[in-house]
Amino acid sequence: MPRSCGRGPMCASTGSRTKALKTSRRRYWRRRTPIRSANLLIVSSNGAGYDPVDVEACTAAGVLAVNQSGGNAHSVAEHALGMLLTLSKRILEADRALRREANVSRNALMGTEAQGKTIGIVGLGNVGRRIAALCEGLLGMKVLAYDPYLEATEMAARGGEKVELDELLRRSDYVSISCPLTRQSRGMIGAREFALMQPHAYFITTARGFIHDEAALLEALRDKRIAGAGLDVWAKEPPPPDHPLLQFDNVLASPHTAGVTKEARENMGRIAAEQLLDALDGKRPPRIINPEVWPDYAKRFQRAFGFTPG
Numbered sequence: 001m002p003r004s005c006g007r008g009p010m011c012a013s014t015g016s017r018t019k020a021l022k023t024s025r026r027r028y029w030r031r032r033t034p035i036r037s038a039n040l041l042i043v044s045s046n047g048a049g050y051d052p053v054d055v056e057a058c059t060a061a062g063v064l065a066v067n068q069s070g071g072n073a074h075s076v077a078e079h080a081l082g083m084l085l086t087l088s089k090r091i092l093e094a095d096r097a098l099r100r101e102a103n104v105s106r107n108a109l110m111g112t113e114a115q116g117k118t119i120g121i122v123g124l125g126n127v128g129r130r131i132a133a134l135c136e137g138l139l140g141m142k143v144l145a146y147d148p149y150l151e152a153t154e155m156a157a158r159g160g161e162k163v164e165l166d167e168l169l170r171r172s173d174y175v176s177i178s179c180p181l182t183r184q185s186r187g188m189i190g191a192r193e194f195a196l197m198q199p200h201a202y203f204i205t206t207a208r209g210f211i212h213d214e215a216a217l218l219e220a221l222r223d224k225r226i227a228g229a230g231l232d233v234w235a236k237e238p239p240p241p242d243h244p245l246l247q248f249d250n251v252l253a254s255p256h257t258a259g260v261t262k263e264a265r266e267n268m269g270r271i272a273a274e275q276l277l278d279a280l281d282g283k284r285p286p287r288i289i290n291p292e293v294w295p296d297y298a299k300r301f302q303r304a305f306g307f308t309p310g
Contacts, residue, residue: 011241024091042279044272045289047259048072048126051181051208062296065289066275070126072259077130079258080206083230084135086252087202088114093249112200116274120144120172122165122188122285123179123207124158131176132159144168147179169196174204181208189213194220206258209237218244221251232258265270273280282309 035057045053045067058065086092089111097104119135121128124147135141136159145160145168152162165188169175175197179185189203189212197203203226205212214235220226228250234243238255245251275285282305288294302308 011151019134036065038119039304041297041304042066042276042285043051044068044276046272047268049180049208050289053289059290059293062293062300064279064285064297066273066279066285066287066292068268068271068290069287071271072261073126074262075264076127076178076206077134078256079232080127080131080178080204080230080252081138083204083206083232083252084114084119084176084202087204087228087250088231090250092252096249114139114141114174116142117173118142118144118171119147119176120163120168121167122146122162122175122177124150124155124160125178125180126161127206128176128178131159131178141153144172148184155183165193166196169193170198172201173198174202177203177205177207177211179207179211181210185211187211187213189216191216193220194225197226199225200227202226206232209233209235214245221245221248224294228252232256249284279309280305282307284310292306 029300038286039065040061042064043053043058043066045065048067048069048071050067052063053065055065057063072242077208090109091111094104094106094109097109114135116139119141121131122145124145128145128147132143136143143160144163145155145158146154146163147160147166150158150162155162155180163171177189179188185208191213194203194216197220203212203217203220211233217229221229228248229245230252231245232254233256239246239253244252271287275287277283282301284294298309
């Protein structure tokens with residue numbers, strides 16, 4: 001059995017050879033910084049998102065990459081729903097008006113009901129399917145979903161009607177982004193996509209900042225092409241207080257705290273520890289990002305520990 005190397009809970013070694021590494025979102029790997037550790041076997045991303053990890057570099061080096069997908073799904077989905085309701089009822093705008101003005105007219109702050117409306121969810125994974133369940137179950141909302149990696153039957157089982165992205169943007173009263181940041185999703189929502197949204201629609205994202213274009217969103221809000229936005233993720237985190245998007249009363253903002261709850265942190269830590277301990281015992285982890293690397297990883301594991309992993 002491998003023993004702790006004393007460098008943190010996700011690092012294990014045999015002798016002096018480190019076998020596993022846990023990353024945080026502040027550590028970014030890029031192809032220009034190749035993996036130099038001949039003994040590195042596993043990289044564990046600190047969360048569901050794995051954009052800090054250069055998965056291709058890991059695969060090329062025979063290194064297994066895993067994440068903690070699903071560990072914070074309930075927390076993030078609740079955050080997205082909270083943003084949806086706060087924007088719909090214009091709670092943030094009303095709060096700010098009361099703090100700044102006397103004799104506020106409640107008719108000037110008329111909101112809308114979410115009941116029976118349409119939400120479009122981009123990415124129907126662990127978080128997206130939970131958002132779908134909350135919106136349909138609590139509010140009777142119609143759920144459209146765009147996810148190029150899932151078949152229509154699977155998406156229906158997860159609570160969403162499969163549509164293409166353009167159709168989702170045109171038909172939805174709320175657009176919620178919950179997909180991972182990849183090469184394919186980077187910049188997915190730009191000026192063209194915001195122009196497809198309805199003027200009364202709200203844009204909500206609890207995914208990653210680089211999936212949407214902040215400058216394009218700024219223009220859409222300035223031109224009143226959409227009704228508002230709920231933003232938990234940013235290109236620079238946390239955003240500075242003078243960020244242009246923070247100057248709008250119809251922008252609800254949080255500093256990437258959707259998944260920051262006591263319960264989510266406990267889940268993520270437990271899942272991360274269990275995955276690495278299982279992997280170092282020769283078991284196949286359930287949340288592998290690069291499954292194609294398994295044959296090469298298995299050979300390297302066998303050389304390190306003397307037996308072939310399952």
